[in-house]
Amino acid sequence: xxxxxxxxxxxxxxxxxxxxxxxxxxxxxxxxxxxxxxxxxxxxxxxxxxxxxxxxxxxxxxxxxxxxxxxxxxxxxxxxxxxxxxxxxxxxxxxxxxxxxxxxxxxxxxxxxxxxxxxxxxxxxxxxxxxxxxxxxxxxxxxxxxxxxxxxxxxxxxxxxxxxxxxxxxxxxxxxx
Numbered sequence: 001x002x003x004x005x006x007x008x009x010x011x012x013x014x015x016x017x018x019x020x021x022x023x024x025x026x027x028x029x030x031x032x033x034x035x036x037x038x039x040x041x042x043x044x045x046x047x048x049x050x051x052x053x054x055x056x057x058x059x060x061x062x063x064x065x066x067x068x069x070x071x072x073x074x075x076x077x078x079x080x081x082x083x084x085x086x087x088x089x090x091x092x093x094x095x096x097x098x099x100x101x102x103x104x105x106x107x108x109x110x111x112x113x114x115x116x117x118x119x120x121x122x123x124x125x126x127x128x129x130x131x132x133x134x135x136x137x138x139x140x141x142x143x144x145x146x147x148x149x150x151x152x153x154x155x156x157x158x159x160x161x162x163x164x165x166x167x168x169x170x171x172x173x174x175x176x177x
Contacts, residue, residue: 002095002176004028004080005168006087008144009099010129012106014156014164015083018099021165022081032083033070040066050128057131060139085132088149089142095172098150099164105157151175 005022007015016032023030034049041052056062071090074082088096101109103122110120129145136144147153152171154164 002093002172003078004074004082004091004094005172006082006084006091006094006096007099008085008087008096008150009156010101010106010145011125012109013099013101014109014161015099017161018164018168019081019083021161022168025165025169026079026081028079028081029077030081030083031070031074033066033085034083036070037066050124053128053131053135057135060135063135063139085144086136086140086142088144089140095152095175096150097152097154097168098145098147100153100155100157102157 005026005028007019007022009015016034019030019032022028037052038049041047041049045052045055047055056066067086067090070084074080074084074087074091082091082094084091087094103125106125107120107122110125133143133145136142142149152168154167156164159167
């Protein structure tokens with residue numbers, strides 16, 4: 001039975017916003033690997049998320065540790081919305097969604113979110129996305145940007161969070177009925 005929704009996508013695509021909206025609309029728990037990683041980067045390593053991701057690139061054991069812990073937690077629960085780029089690979093019984101966004105729109109959204117721990121420019125975002133893609137290819141031989149890994153693809157540039165949320169719920173219900 002499909003009882004989870006995973007949200008994957010590029011930086012600034014709206015994974016956290018949409019995850020919170022889905023949490024409220026479906027009365028599911030929302031879990032974010034990004035929030036977990038940010039907290040770990042700040043509390044244990046005293047680093048920004050960008051610097052921590054560079055550290056993970058040089059030390060793949062950190063990625064593996066985060067992924068293993070997150071996978072166990074997510075697969076042991078029901079009724080979850082999961083913000084996790086590798087959800088399609090590690091999360092069972094889930095509807096997998098890829099949120100796409102242009103670099104320009106991502107910059108606007110990240111600035112509006114006041115994420116002071118991130119470098120905010122189109123180049124920095126593109127580099128961050130490509131670094132993640134390369135890390136996951138190297139560590140797991142999977143490409144989170146490969147659209148074939150997902151049940152639903154959404155270009156979020158011209159849609160409101162409410163429209164995206166409603167679209168996901170509509171498609172999710174089709175496969176859970």
